[in-house]
Structures are given as structure tokens and as C-alpha cells.
Amino acid sequence: MRDAAASEGMVVVMVGVRSRRVAAVVLAVCGLAVSLVGCAPSVPSGGQPTVSASATFAAGDEAGDVMDADAPRGWTVIPRDPDPGMDYLASEDGSRGFTAASIRATRIPPNVLFEAVGSSDEPGMYNLDQFAMGWRREIEYHGDRREISEVQKRVIGGSEARGYSYVETAGKNGDMYYEVWLVGRHDGLWRITLTSAPGQTSLPDGLADEFLDSITWTTPATAPTASASSS
Numbered sequence: 579m580r581d582a583a584a585s586e587g588m589v590v591v592m593v594g595v596r597s598r599r600v601a602a603v604v605l606a607v608c609g610l611a612v613s614l615v616g617c618a619p620s621v622p623s624g625g626q627p628t629v630s631a632s633a634t635f636a637a638g639d640e641a642g643d644v645m646d647a648d649a650p651r652g653w654t655v656i657p658r659d660p661d662p663g664m665d666y667l668a669s670e671d672g673s674r675g676f677t678a679a680s681i682r683a684t685r686i687p688p689n690v691l692f693e694a695v696g697s698s699d700e701p702g703m704y705n706l707d708q709f710a711m712g713w714r715r716e717i718e719y720h721g722d723r724r725e726i727s728e729v730q731k732r733v734i735g736g737s738e739a740r741g742y743s744y745v746e747t748a749g750k751n752g753d754m755y756y757e758v759w760l761v762g763r764h765d766g767l768w769r770i771t772l773t774s775a776p777g778q779t780s781l782p783d784g785l786a787d788e789f790l791d792s793i794t795w796t797t798p799a800t801a802p803t804a805s806a807s808s809s
Contacts, residue, residue, distance in 0.1 A: 583683070602724050619804070633704060633706040633707060633738035633762065634704060635738065637691060637704060637767065638746075640687045640765075641798075642746050643797050644665075644797075645795055646666075646667045646791055646794050646796065647666070647668075647681075648792035650668075650670070650788070651667060651787055652669075652670070652739040654669060655667070655668045656669065656674060664683075665683050665685050665768075666683035666684060666770075667682045667683075668681045668682075671723035676743070676749075676754070676773060676776065677751075677776070679773060679774050679778075679781070680773050681770070681772050683768060683770045684768070685766050686767045686768075687765050688702065688765070704762060706738055706760060706762040706767075709740075709762075709767060710741075712761055713758070714726065717744060721746070721748060722747050722748035723744045723745065723746055724744065724747055725743070725745045729742060729759075734770070734793055735763075735791050737761050737796055739760065739761045740759070740760050741757060741759040742757075742758060745779050749776060751777060753772075753779050754774055754775075754777070754778070755773065755774035755779050756771060756772070756773050758771050758772075759771075759790065760762050761774075761785065761803045773788055
């Protein structure tokens with residue numbers, strides 16, 4: 579089983595992803611081939627999307643939306659990293675590393691998803707649950723981690739999300755808690771990672787839900803064309 583997981587990881591790394599951090603994310607989530615069946619979050623009369631037992635998503639827009647959220651009180655939202663592998667970053671001490679509790683998000687664009695998993699009968703359709711299962715396989719087989727568990731399925735920013743948590747035990751500053759969410763959207767697969775401070779094995783009560791509930795995505799305004807600006 580370890581050999582099979584490692585082989586799958588090698589295939590992902592070899593797709594030619596430019597950003598190393600994007601490559602690492604794809605390696606983490608693409609352990610399984612996707613099953614392509616169309617569905618989307620349903621919206622009941624109350625107005626809030628319900629969580630599907632199995633979720634797929636259509637990803638075809640290469641231009642990514644901009645993610646925004648309410649960072650925990652006292653935290654610093656760090657300006658967007660010019661490296662396309664980081665789309666959101668906030669930390670308790672204002673650093674970019676893992677010296678304190680932090681929240682970071684990465685978007686894997688549709689072209690990278692396609693290169694990682696190949697074609698299908700329905701191009702552009704991906705199974706979120708299969709991505710989540712593949713990611714869990716990777717963390718189970720590689721690295722020093724314990725208490726790996728599934729977090730209750732939910733909707734983030736109007737899109738289906740799947741999450742897992744675990745405690746990383748190989749850190750130089752002691753154990754660290756990770757909670758990772760995968761969100762399937764029209765502009766690709768988003769990975770949102772919440773981490774505790776070094777030496778802690780949990781997040782403050784309510785921090786994850788409050789942050790995830792506040793997430794929104796907006797489409798950047800397009801610059802006017804030359805003809806439009808001159809009219």
C-alpha cells in the first residue's frame with residue numbers, strides 16, 4: 579500500500595506544476611482517481627445550503643476569485659504572497675511561518691487538477707470526496723502524525739467542503755494540531771489549513787467555525803478594454 583501511494587504521489591509531482599507549494603498541495607490531495615458524477619449543494623427554503631452525502635464540482639475558470647475572511651481577533655492578515663501558491667495567510671504573531679497559530683489557503687487551478695487526475699467522460703468535473711479520501715491516505719502513509727480523523731462535512735462560502743484533522747508529531751517545536759479543509763469551486767480546489775501554535779494539540783474553542791463561517795469569495799473586477807475606456 580505504501581508503494582502504491584508513493585507511486586501516485588510521483589505522478590502528481592511530475593505534471594510540471596510551477597509553484598512548489600502548489601505541487602505539495604496537489605501531492606497531498608490527489609491520492610485517488612476521481613469519480614465524475616454531477617451534483618451541487620442544494621439550497622432549502624431557509625436559504626442555507628445543505629451538505630450532500632457525496633459531492634462533485636465543476637472547475638473550469640482558470641482566473642481565481644479572491645478569498646476574504648474575518649481573521650481571529652488580534653491576528654495579522656499578511657499581504658498576499660506574490661507566489662501563486664499562497665492565496666490567503668493570517669497568523670497570530672504576524673509571521674509567514676509556523677512559529678504561531680496560523681491560517682492559510684491555497685487554490686489549485688483547474689489546469690493543474692486536470693494534469694493531476696487526467697481526463698474523464700465529463701471533463702472539468704471532479705469528486706470532492708475522492709480528493710478528501712486521497713489526501714487522508716497520504717497523511718496516513720507519510721510523515722509522523724496521530725489522531726487523524728474526519729471533521730464533520732460542511733459548506734464553506736456556499737460550496738461543499740470536506741475536512742480532516744490530525745496532530746503533527748515531527749515538528750522541532752513539539753506537537754502541532756492541523757485542521758485542513760478542501761473546498762470544490764468553479765475556479766478549482768481550495769485547501770484551507772488551520773494550525774495551532776507549536777506545542778499545542780488543539781485550536782481555541784470556536785475559532786475554526788467562526789473563521790470558516792466568515793469566508794467569502796469575490797470575482798476580481800476586470801480592467802476595461804482600450805475601446806471601452808476611450809468611449
